Amino acid sequence: MLVQQRAVPIVAADGIRLEARLAEPPDPRGAIVVCHPHPLFEGSMSTPPVPELVRAFGAAGWAALRFNFRGVHRSEGRFGHGRDEQLDVRAAVDLVEELLPVPAPIGVIGVSFGALVGLGAAAGDARITRYVAIGAPVGPAAASADLAIGPPPERLAGWSVRALAIAGGDDPYAPLESLERWRDDTLGDRMRIEIVDGAPHLFAGFRPQLLELVTGFVRA
Numbered sequence: 001m002l003v004q005q006r007a008v009p010i011v012a013a014d015g016i017r018l019e020a021r022l023a024e025p026p027d028p029r030g031a032i033v034v035c036h037p038h039p040l041f042e043g044s045m046s047t048p049p050v051p052e053l054v055r056a057f058g059a060a061g062w063a064a065l066r067f068n069f070r071g072v073h074r075s076e077g078r079f080g081h082g083r084d085e086q087l088d089v090r091a092a093v094d095l096v097e098e099l100l101p102v103p104a105p106i107g108v109i110g111v112s113f114g115a116l117v118g119l120g121a122a123a124g125d126a127r128i129t130r131y132v133a134i135g136a137p138v139g140p141a142a143a144s145a146d147l148a149i150g151p152p153p154e155r156l157a158g159w160s161v162r163a164l165a166i167a168g169g170d171d172p173y174a175p176l177e178s179l180e181r182w183r184d185d186t187l188g189d190r191m192r193i194e195i196v197d198g199a200p201h202l203f204a205g206f207r208p209q210l211l212e213l214v215t216g217f218v219r220a
Helices: 050-059 085-099 113-122 154-156 176-185 206-217
Strands: 005-011 017-023 029-037 063-067 106-111 128-134 162-168 189-197
Touching: 005 085, 017 050, 017 085, 029 085, 029 113, 050 063, 050 206, 063 085, 085 106, 085 113, 106 162, 106 206, 113 128, 113 176, 128 176, 128 206, 162 176, 176 189, 189 206
Parallel strands: 029 063, 029 106, 106 128, 128 162, 162 189
Antiparallel strands: 005 017, 017 063
């Protein structure tokens, strides 16, 4: 089932208006919000695999929203070092929650920088029951003040969430040992780790495997 996407407005809590596109099948089974890679490295809601994720979930009967963080393309504002962008994610979650006719699962999926921002925004939010990090930049090669945006432990402690971290075997920004430390410091046994052998940071050439892992995990 091919679900057409439409432009929708999002307004963050501080009044910033964001550009977004929504796939909205009839009677959605759940909803996801997809957060894109780093804005200062040309990341946007058009950066693969963001559009592919939205199409895959729309085809599976889930509402799926992608958006541009503040300061990207037609979104207002300017880069907020991963902290102000958490307001963007929360506004996106508010929007998809309104689409669901009955209580239904909501997931946040983040790609690279979007994975860390997504976790910072989602942690402790009882509406969000699934979280997926794709290529979370937690390794030494990604060390940057712009990525130091982890949520406080008290918000993580009581959060009932199923989480998945996926990285390519050839991703220098998310090596397995760094992902394992990050998992242990954040969600512990609530997070599963999957490594796709040979895949690079944004999974070029490995998108079918990525989509199968993510959709299977979120829909379960």
